[in-house]
Amino acid sequence: MLFQEMSYMAYKDAKDVAGFLYCSSSLEERTFALYRTLSDKVQNPLVKSLLLYIAYDSLKHSLIMRGIAESVSQSKPKPGDCEKKLKQVWEKVVAFHEEISKLQKLSDANLPSLAQDLAGLENSLSEEYFVLVQLKTLEYMTKEVEQLYKVDLASLKNIFELIIKDEENHRKILTSIEELFTREESVKDTTPTVRYQHPEAW
Ligand SMILES: [Fe+2]
Numbered sequence: 001m002l003f004q005e006m007s008y009m010a011y012k013d014a015k016d017v018a019g020f021l022y023c024s025s026s027l028e029e030r031t032f033a034l035y036r037t038l039s040d041k042v043q044n045p046l047v048k049s050l051l052l053y054i055a056y057d058s059l060k061h062s063l064i065m066r067g068i069a070e071s072v073s074q075s076k077p078k079p080g081d082c083e084k085k086l087k088q089v090w091e092k093v094v095a096f097h098e099e100i101s102k103l104q105k106l107s108d109a110n111l112p113s114l115a116q117d118l119a120g121l122e123n124s125l126s127e128e129y130f131v132l133v134q135l136k137t138l139e140y141m142t143k144e145v146e147q148l149y150k151v152d153l154a155s156l157k158n159i160f161e162l163i164i165k166d167e168e169n170h171r172k173i174l175t176s177i178e179e180l181f182t183r184e185e186s187v188k189d190t191t192p193t194v195r196y197q198h199p200e201a202w
Pocket of ligand 1: 170
């Protein structure tokens with residue numbers, strides 16, 4: 001909550017909000033690249049496709065955020081600004097991608113901890129975007145955008161709520177991957193013990 005309030009305090013005008021949207025768009029583009037790399041390296045076909053699903057959602061977010069940013073202000077952030085603006089979550093995505101790129105493949109045994117880390121990342125993204133549905137932020141955007149098109153505050157709010165909802169769904173998908181493979185592991189672990197204790201059940 002404190003973090004969200006701090007983000008909220010940081011926006012002084014429409015240009016400032018547009019800067020955040022440009023940076024969020026770049027971040028989602030990197031997130032797309034991260035999930036696509038992950039999907040390439042994962043062996044399990046179901047998990048592979050779920051990761052690709054999240055990848056394309058992230059690309060979709062990147063495109064819509066860029067579109068809104070360009071409608072609000074043409075002045076783009078300078079190189080290096082986004083790393084500063086979105087420091088923690090930006091670093092997380094970059095470090096994650098570097099780590100994954102070094103690996104040749106990801107087996108089922110890697111999936112629970114991988115999914116858990118990614119769910120944490122999705123949580124950080126939602127926290128960042130929460131500022132976009134706050135009234136003051138929307139007012140800054142609407143003032144600029146409605147001069148160009150007939151876009152009102154409610155329709156902008158709907159778009160950002162959809163993005164936040166998508167992040168929530170990503171978290172749910174990742175949590176179910178984590179649970180599925182944790183359960184599979186524990187079933188494998190207990191089977192020999194059960195067989196040993198109950199030889200009549202062989
Ligand atoms: Fe996401």
